[in-house]
Amino acid sequence: MQIECHQCSMDGGGGVRDGSSDQPAGQPTMTTVSRHFFGEDLNDPAFSISIIENMKEEYGLFVWPCSVVLAEYVWQQRSRFSGMTVVELGAGTSLPGLVAAKLGSDVTLTDDAGRYEVLENMRRVCELNDLNCKVIGLTWGVWDEPIFSLCPQIIIGADVLYDASAFDDLFATVSFLLQNSPSSVFITTYHNRSSKIFIIFSGHHLIEFLMVKWGLKCAKLFDGFSILPPNKASGISGNIQLAEIVMDGNYLDEATDKVSPK
Numbered sequence: 124m125q126i127e128c129h130q131c132s133m134d135g136g137g138g139v140r141d142g143s144s145d146q147p148a149g150q151p152t153m154t155t156v157s158r159h160f161f162g163e164d165l166n167d168p169a170f171s172i173s174i175i176e177n178m179k180e181e182y183g184l185f186v187w188p189c190s191v192v193l194a195e196y197v198w199q200q201r202s203r204f205s206g207m208t209v210v211e212l213g214a215g216t217s218l219p220g221l222v223a224a225k226l227g228s229d230v231t232l233t234d235d236a237g238r239y240e241v242l243e244n245m246r247r248v249c250e251l252n253d254l255n256c257k258v259i260g261l262t263w264g265v266w267d268e269p270i271f272s273l274c275p276q277i278i279i280g281a282d283v284l285y286d287a288s289a290f291d292d293l294f295a296t297v298s299f300l301l302q303n304s305p306s307s308v309f310i311t312t313y314h315n316r317s318s319k320i321f322i323i324f325s326g327h328h329l330i331e332f333l334m335v336k337w338g339l340k341c342a343k344l345f346d347g348f349s350i351l352p353p354n355k356a357s358g359i360s361g362n363i364q365l366a367e368i369v370m371d372g373n374y375l376d377e378a379t380d381k382v383s384p385k
């Protein structure tokens with residue numbers, strides 16, 4: 124794939140986007156490379172990450188606003204990420220995971236095992252940024268061999284709560300990974316598209332139900348915009364929440380009781 128610079132503009136997440144089309148005439152598929160900057164002073168950033176995006180393609184080939192928020196959070200929490208083992212679920216274009224890798228985490232980027240184009244793009248962005256992350260297919264709720272070798276201290280996932288029919292499988296995978304590594308945490312950003320589905324703390328609804336089902340609890344929940352610098356916040360709209368989810372201690376105690384000899 125050739126990337127030529129046909130245009131440069133600020134994108135919604137404060138990244139600079141260079142665009143080109145790599146399809147024959149009549150079948151426009153816009154391939155772009157966006158650059159995302161991180162630092163205390165964005166006039167003098169600590170580093171940038173370049174992401175290859177395909178604007179006409181499926182979910183995993185586009186930098187979603189939730190990813191911009193989560194990547195910024197990883198940067199701001201950088202002392203927490205240095206030297207940690209990190210797995211990104213539904214990574215798509217992988218911006219948060221690449222920031223973690225840049226900060227010294229040992230990162231495994233994952234996405235649906237059947238989405239070869241997305242997985243291939245993840246390998247390309249690693250190469251483009253000279254970052255040595257592992258890339259594996261990991262479909263939520265599927266217990267293929269690679270998942271058993273993962274012991275992440277931090278699990279991240281941006282905009283992975285968007286299809287209610289996949290929530291149960293996602294939480295099953297998150298719960299499995301959290302149990303594999305004591306004191307681990309799942310940090311996720313989600314777009315509050317439907318208040319009925321996406322309220323975590325109150326009401327009788329799917330996420331709360333599934334968190335209880337899978338022995339999880341929300342340790343932190345806040346407005347994603349509260350951590351974004353103005354230049355990144357200005358291009359994003361909507362209601363993006365950031366949640367930190369951990370195993371519920373009671374659940375672990377109960378689970379241990381069940382298997383412990385009396």
Ligand SMILES: C[S@@+](CC[C@H](N)C(=O)[O-])C[C@H]1O[C@@H](n2cnc3c(N)ncnc32)[C@H](O)[C@@H]1O
Pocket residue numbers: 182183184185186187188189190191212213214215216217234235236238241261262263280281282283285289292
């Ligand atoms: C809305 S996109 C978010 C992509 C990226 N995290 C971001 O925020 O830019 C959702 C991602 O979840 C992945 N995904 C969807 N269903 C999945 C499943 N059952 N197992 C694993 N990944 C899945 C998609 O391939 C896609 O990359």
